[in-house]
Amino acid sequence: MTKLLANKVAVVTGGTSGIGLAAVQHFVAEGASVIIADIQDKLGDQISQDLGEQAAYLHVNVTQESDVAAAVDFAVETYGKLDIFFNNAGAQGDPSPIMEIESEGAGRTFELLSTSVLLGHKYAARQFVKQGTGGSIISTASSAGLEGGWSSVGYTAAKHAVVGVVRQAAAELARQGIRSNAIAPGVVMTPIMAKSYGVPLDQAEEFAEFLAERLGGTMPSGRVGFAPDIAKVAVFLASDLSAHVNGVTIPVDGGATAVTLSSFGQDIGLYVEQYWSQAGLRGGSREATSGVKEKT
Ligand SMILES: NC(=O)c1ccc[n+]([C@@H]2O[C@H](COP(=O)([O-])OP(=O)(O)OC[C@H]3O[C@@H](n4cnc5c(N)ncnc54)[C@H](O)[C@@H]3O)[C@@H](O)[C@H]2O)c1
Numbered sequence: 314m315t316k317l318l319a320n321k322v323a324v325v326t327g328g329t330s331g332i333g334l335a336a337v338q339h340f341v342a343e344g345a346s347v348i349i350a351d352i353q354d355k356l357g358d359q360i361s362q363d364l365g366e367q368a369a370y371l372h373v374n375v376t377q378e379s380d381v382a383a384a385v386d387f388a389v390e391t392y393g394k395l396d397i398f399f400n401n402a403g404a405q406g407d408p409s410p411i412m413e414i415e416s417e418g419a420g421r422t423f424e425l426l427s428t429s430v431l432l433g434h435k436y437a438a439r440q441f442v443k444q445g446t447g448g449s450i451i452s453t454a455s456s457a458g459l460e461g462g463w464s465s466v467g468y469t470a471a472k473h474a475v476v477g478v479v480r481q482a483a484a485e486l487a488r489q490g491i492r493s494n495a496i497a498p499g500v501v502m503t504p505i506m507a508k509s510y511g512v513p514l515d516q517a518e519e520f521a522e523f524l525a526e527r528l529g530g531t532m533p534s535g536r537v538g539f540a541p542d543i544a545k546v547a548v549f550l551a552s553d554l555s556a557h558v559n560g561v562t563i564p565v566d567g568g569a570t571a572v573t574l575s576s577f578g579q580d581i582g583l584y585v586e587q588y589w590s591q592a593g594l595r596g597g598s599r600e601a602t603s604g605v606k607e608k609t
Contacts, residue, residue, distance in 0.1 A: 317551075322393070323340050326375050327453075328357070333399070336548075349370045350380075375429035381435075397451070397551040405465070405468060418467060441491050449552075497563065497564045500524075500566070506521055533572055
């Protein structure tokens with residue numbers, strides 16, 4: 314069977330860890346050659362060696378415009394062209410609340426999470442147009458790019474901006490055969506958790522397991538996400554399977570952003586029953602509140 318990304322060339326930023334690393338591994342398994350673009354040089358060299366000829370590492374700090382441009386050039390020098398650019402690198406940024414954040418912290422967070430994505434679009438699109446081939450740009454947004462309350466204001470605003478870049482890209486670039494889509498992961502157990510919450514990196518896995526056990530129950534799907542959950546959707550967006558998908562942000566969160574609160578429906582049903590029994594009622598309008606028809 315033909316692999317989904319056979320003969321394709323991709324750049325994956327943040328490709329040495331978590332979601333980016335899983336994407337690199339899935340892209341390679343599906344036949345792509347991949348530039349791993351990150352700032353963790355030792356790790357990047359090791360990963361690219363392990364993956365063999367289909368992977369090469371380049372030091373790319375996505376907050377530096379010249380580095381982002383160099384990632385595209387390196388893909389062309391190494392593998393002859395570019396088909397896929399995955400804007401994925403990221404970190405928490407400035408975690409300050411609204412009443413404390415300063416413009417330096419807000420700016421730094423936007424540079425890392427939004428401007429980098431815009432620059433990835435700029436240089437990938439230029440290359441796609443030069444080649445006359447079109448291409449697929451994928452960006453990692455977040456549940457925090459769709460709703461408030463998931464993270465800090467800097468991160469939330471910056472991830473909302475990713476959704477904006479993707480929509481504008483569809484408006485400006487679709488006629489050149491360029492597609493741009495984002496993925497909005499929910500809670501995904503990667504090293505970003507340890508980094509964001511001040512847990513030493515050598516305890517990242519243990520911390521992730523600890524959180525996964527406790528947070529799983531708060532998700533509609535009953536579990537948190539893992540990096541391959543996101544990487545598989547990135548493969549879909551990178552491949553021709555998604556040829557007519559453009560300008561969208563796909564939540565990959567087990568349903569978390571589709572519902573207000575995952576246990577709301579059950580909780581209100583319980584409270585209504587408590588009220589009925591307290592008020593000496595029977596039947597009432599249970600159908601309207603819980604969707605379950607009461608036999609009277
Ligand atoms: N893990 C989650 O729950 C979650 C949820 C929603 C969105 N995200 C987003 O997913 C993306 C990947 O995060 P992850 O969870 O895999 O975390 P991670 O920490 O495992 O990976 C992030 C990678 O980005 C790299 N990076 C950081 N700053 C960089 C820079 N300036 N230039 C180049 N590379 C840089 C890091 O070195 C690392 O390899 C991020 O954009 C993050 O905001 C993660």
